[in-house]
Structure formats: structure tokens, C-alpha cells
Amino acid sequence: MDKVYIFPLVNLVLIPGNIVGIVVNDEKLVNYLTNNRKFIASLVKDQKKFDINRYGCLCEIIGMQKISQSTFIIQLKASKRVLIKKIEFDDIYPFTQNYHILEEIHQEENSEIKEELLKIAPKYIPIINNESTIKVIKQKSLCDITDIIVSIMKASSKVKQQFLEEPDCLKRAQKLIKLLEEILQRWPGKILVLKTFIPKPLITVIYLT
8 A cells, every 4th residue: 555644633533635835834745635636534642642542534635725835725535434454654744554444334214214413403503503504415325424523523533533433324314414513502591602723833714615
């Protein structure tokens, strides 16, 4: 298997379908990523030990802009869930030659689960709290719906990582419904405004195709 570099992310979990712009201040890392085009973005579990999560997301660069001598904005698209079986290092840069793509486990489309998810999510996420948005999302598969909601909901990276690691769409949806129910029990009737959750120096915009 070819060498695939790992892009460590702090407090940010990429979900398949995300398109993200990230500021990178490391020209050598940018060269590694752009020369290979394909890489794995993965959450750093412990910054002091530089412990990288073994579950990440396969990504590709779809755009790049140089804004200073050593500062770049790279636009990347996340596509597949990945299990990294072995992490190695090229100088200080992590890479792997042993990883496994986690294919989505599609079960028979469960309309009841989809309806329940689309009923509860708008109570917590204001961006989808309108009929036109719900109508568009409703046309998507259960796998895509859960990923969209997880991507835009206000939650910690630890919580979002759990959804990234679950390839079974039905289990992912059921887990998300349970989480949203628990949140709404603690803050009944309260819609939280989505604010930026990306720490400096990353400047990130996330949206979905």
C-alpha cells in the first residue's frame, strides 16, 4: 500500500462530505499533502504526547492558496471513514502504509428512524429549523442525514469522533437520536446558536456538498 500522510487536527473531527478550508503554517507539510493529494485527517487525542486517533477520514485537496511566505489555505474534501492500523513517522510527519477504509453499512432504509431524527434535530440545531432545509435533507439517505447533523451540531470533538467511528448507519442514527434527547432533557425547549468551535491558529469553514 502506498504511503499516505496523516494530517493531525486539534479539536476538529472531519465527517465524510465535509469541505473544509484550513490555514497551515508548515510549508513542508503542505508540500507532502499536495504532492500526494490524498491523505488521512485524524484527531489528536493528546497534544502533549502527540497521540493520534486511529480512526480518521480519507481526504483530498481540492484547492490551495498561498497567503504569505510559509502560510497556506488548503481546501480539502473528506470522503471515507478510515481505520489506521499502523502509524509511522517521516521525520516529525506521521504517515501510514497500513489502513482500512470502513465501508458504510447500509441496512434497509428505515423511514421511522429518519422521521424521528428530522423531528428532534431542529429543536437543537437552528440552521435546519425550517421547512425548506428539512425538505432537502429528507431526500438524502439515513447515512448522509446523520453525517450532516453531526457535522453542523454544536458538540465536542470527543462526541463527534464517536460518530465518525461508527460505520453502521442505523446504529449511528439511533445513537444520535439518543444524544439529542439527552441534550433536550437537560435544556428543554432551548435552541443553541451555532458558534465557531475551531481554536486558533486554524481558521475553518465547514459546509456540505
